[in-house]
Amino acid sequence: DIPxxxxxxxxxxxxxxxxxxxxxxxxxxxxxxxxxxxxxxxKEKMKVKTQQLxxxxxxxxxxxxxxxxxxxxxxxxxLTAKIRTLEEHLQRHPKDKRNRRCMLMDLDRRRxxxxxxxxxxxxxxxxxxxxxxxxxxxPQPYTRRVTKRWLVKKALCVKVFQEKxxxxxxxxxxxRREWQARARAARAQQE
Numbered sequence: 562d563i564p565x566x567x568x569x570x571x572x573x574x575x576x577x578x579x580x581x582x583x584x585x586x587x588x589x590x591x592x593x594x595x596x597x598x599x600x601x602x603x604k605e606k607m608k609v610k611t612q613q614l615x616x617x618x619x620x621x622x623x624x625x626x627x628x629x630x631x632x633x634x635x636x637x638x639x640l641t642a643k644i645r646t647l648e649e650h651l652q653r654h655p656k657d658k659r660n661r662r663c664m665l666m667d668l669d670r671r672r673x674x675x676x677x678x679x680x681x682x683x684x685x686x687x688x689x690x691x692x693x694x695x696x697x698x699x700p701q702p703y704t705r706r707v708t709k710r711w712l713v714k715k716a717l718c719v720k721v722f723q724e725k726x727x728x729x730x731x732x733x734x735x736x737r738r739e740w741q742a743r744a745r746a747a748r749a750q751q752e
Contacts, residue, residue, distance in 0.1 A: 607646055614638035617692045630682065633674055634689055640671040641693050672700070 618634045647664035651657060675697050679686040690697055705711065 603646070607642060610646065611639050611642040614642050614693060618689055630678075630685065633678060634685070637671055637674050637678070637689060638693060640667050640674075641695065643667050644671065671695075672697070676700070 615635050615638045618638045619631075644664055644667050647660050647667070650660055651664065654660075675686065675690070675695070676699065678689065679697070679699075686697075689695070
């Protein structure tokens with residue numbers, strides 16, 4: 562069972578590069594702590610989070626679903642890792658407007674991707690949301706605020722459209738009469 566956040570990880574969990582070295586069993590605790598995720602840079606922590614979330618989304622090591630669907634799922638997992646990291650950062654630094662904006666943009670991108678996934682393959686969408694612990698809510702339908710200016714503009718557009726239709730109708734009637742005259746002339750020649 563992989564923890565969802567790095568805060569839940571034990572501090573003695575070693576960085577990826579050092580985890581499989583046989584010498585690590587005989588090393589001092591201070592060295593292990595220096596090489597642990599607790600002392601890792603933000604970039605390294607982000608890599609571990611991303612890797613964990615991608616592993617959750619991947620159904621099997623030899624996942625051979627469609628390439629587009631897999632890349633979409635992996636992108637959603639990567640965005641989720643970035644969003645969670647930025648959320649933790651913003652809890653410590655609430656006045657950081659730049660990172661708040663980045664987080665909101667990532668949230669929007671992820672919402673759009675999840676919306677697409679929801680339309681294309683609902684079962685995968687549900688599974689992904691469950692695995693990544695995401696609560697998806699569909700966007701509100703767009704409604705225009707009705708103002709006097711908008712009503713006047715709409716009335717003008719409707720009036721212009723109706724006038725254009727009248728002109729087209731007169732043109733079509735003229736064309737139809739020409740075709741009928743040609744048809745009569747062709748019939749008269751045949752007789």
